[in-house]
Amino acid sequence: MTEIIIAAVVVGGTxxxxxxxxxxxxxxxxxxxxxKELAVRAELPGNNCGxxxxxxxxxxxxxxxxxxxxxxxxxxxxxxxxxxxxxxxxEDAGDVAKKVAFVKCAGDCEKAPVKYxxxxxxxxxxxxxxxxxxxxxxxxxxxxxxxxxxxCEFDAIHIENGIAKVDRDKCKACGKCVAACPRHLIDxxxxxxxxxxxCASKAKGKEVISSCKVGxxxxxxxxxxxxxxxxxxxxDIAIIxxxxxxxxxxxxxxxxxxxxxxxxxxxxxxxxA
Amino acid sequence: MVKLLIIAISAALVNNVVLSRFLGLCPFLGxxxxxxxxxxxxxxxxxVVTVSSAICSLIYxxxxxxxxxxxxxxxxxxxxxxxxxxxxxxxxxxxxxxLYEALGVYLPLITTNCxxxxxxxxxxxxxxxxxxxxxxxxGTSVGFLIAIVIMAGIRExxxxxxxxxxxxGMPIVLLTAGLMSxxxxxxxxxx
Numbered sequence: 001m002t003e004i005i006i007a008a009v010v011v012g013g014t015x016x017x018x019x020x021x022x023x024x025x026x027x028x029x030x031x032x033x034x035x036k037e038l039a040v041r042a043e044l045p046g047n048n049c050g051x052x053x054x055x056x057x058x059x060x061x062x063x064x065x066x067x068x069x070x071x072x073x074x075x076x077x078x079x080x081x082x083x084x085x086x087x088x089x090x091e092d093a094g095d096v097a098k099k100v101a102f103v104k105c106a107g108d109c110e111k112a113p114v115k116y117x118x119x120x121x122x123x124x125x126x127x128x129x130x131x132x133x134x135x136x137x138x139x140x141x142x143x144x145x146x147x148x149x150x151x152c153e154f155d156a157i158h159i160e161n162g163i164a165k166v167d168r169d170k171c172k173a174c175g176k177c178v179a180a181c182p183r184h185l186i187d188x189x190x191x192x193x194x195x196x197x198x199c200a201s202k203a204k205g206k207e208v209i210s211s212c213k214v215g216x217x218x219x220x221x222x223x224x225x226x227x228x229x230x231x232x233x234x235x236d237i238a239i240i241x242x243x244x245x246x247x248x249x250x251x252x253x254x255x256x257x258x259x260x261x262x263x264x265x266x267x268x269x270x271x272x273a
Numbered sequence: 274m275v276k277l278l279i280i281a282i283s284a285a286l287v288n289n290v291v292l293s294r295f296l297g298l299c300p301f302l303g304x305x306x307x308x309x310x311x312x313x314x315x316x317x318x319x320x321v322v323t324v325s326s327a328i329c330s331l332i333y334x335x336x337x338x339x340x341x342x343x344x345x346x347x348x349x350x351x352x353x354x355x356x357x358x359x360x361x362x363x364x365x366x367x368x369x370x371x372l373y374e375a376l377g378v379y380l381p382l383i384t385t386n387c388x389x390x391x392x393x394x395x396x397x398x399x400x401x402x403x404x405x406x407x408x409x410x411x412g413t414s415v416g417f418l419i420a421i422v423i424m425a426g427i428r429e430x431x432x433x434x435x436x437x438x439x440x441x442g443m444p445i446v447l448l449t450a451g452l453m454s455x456x457x458x459x460x461x462x463x464x
Contacts, residue, residue: 003341006340006342007342007345010336010337010340010342010345011345011348011349011352014349014353015352018352018353018356021356021360022356022360025360025363026363029363029364029366029367031366031370
């Protein structure tokens with residue numbers, strides 16, 4: 001019996017001594033941790049998805065506390081989390097808008113013809129090595145092999161009828177598909193903006209007409225119709241400035257190709273004369 | 274004196290803790306990407322192993338043997354090592370945050386690093402007295418430092434080489450470790 005007690009005392013005593021030593025040293029070598037950082041970390045969702053561009057929720061909390069990141073940097077938490085964090089940081093979260101991924105291509109199987117039958121590896125990244133940069137006639141558009149689908153952790157992007165489509169309700173705007181698209185077709189746009197250009201072709205008008213029924217031909221009609229200076233044609237492609245856009249829909253009305261789409265609506269193909 | 278020298282050289286080179294006793298491989302492979310972090314890890318291990326050897330030897334000789342509690346050595350040694358690692362972590366966090374970040378998870382993992390406990394147990398097994406135990410601790414950890422720094426140097430150079438696809442990453446590192454181990458066997462003739 002005494003043996004057991006002695007053993008317990010020895011082990012327990014060692015532990016106690018070391019514990020005391022550590023607590024004393026802990027005080028001595030204390031590193032002040034920013035209280036804001038802890039508070040911010042507590043509000044973050046904790047998925048550690050990396051969608052914010054930092055190594056994880058801890059790293060983002062540190063960056064926000066240091067002022068290196070915006071309060072609304074967390075794409076998963078969205079506006080509610082941004083608000084709480086802003087309250088902690090004493091900032092106004094007013095300008096944090098919910099974003100959503102948007103694929104700048106509407107050339108699905110019917111609208112954009114293919115040059116040849118492709119039966120090789122089903123991945124977007126190999127297409128640049130195929131003859132003519134892939135089977136699709138348009139060399140700017142969505143190839144539909146789903147590199148974006150594979151990286152999406154929220155099941156929010158799918159290939160429908162040959163092109164990628166974003167499920168706007170499921171999308172958390174983490175930006176992984178944006179990085180995955182070899183043709184840089186996916187943008188994060190404000191959720192509340194109703195109009196976006198569903199084309200990314202920088203080809204000249206004539207070329208576009210021959211390769212896709214719904215491509216931007218850089219006719220400048222949208223630019224002329226916009227009263228708010230929000231649409232501009234740069235490099236033969238119309239680009240909407242989402243901050244200036246007031247969702248009036250005039251550009252969409254004027255667009256002869258009907259590619260400035262109300263989100264979620266199908267493009268209307270002009271009947272051939 | 275000669276015996277101490279032999280213990281030190283034997284621990285550092287001939288029975289190198291990583292390359293011939295195959296202890297402490299986790300940080301050896303984990304933090305050997307850059308010479309600077311590798312040297313930092315080596316220094317942390319030197320601090321922990323040396324002090325833990327000393328304390329463990331003291332506890333063993335002064336407490337465990339007189340009370341006939343030798344069978345408790347592993348659990349007591351682990352306590353000492355865990356506390357020391359915590360202490361080293363505090364010091365690093367305070368004095369060198371960049372090194373603390375670079376070492377990352379491998380720093381607390383020194384606790385479970387078998388090279389630390391291995392050294393403490395070797396001291397007991399070989400009946401080293403206090404001074405011999407400390408020298409053995411220093412020698413062993415210096416051996417770890419040598420191995421991990423050489424490894425980091427080789428890995429920095431490997432970065433620029435054209436490695437076959439299937440060997441990229443960990444395979445080439447393990448191959449390198451194997452070759453280093455064979456090279457270190459050359460030291461076995463000097464004692």
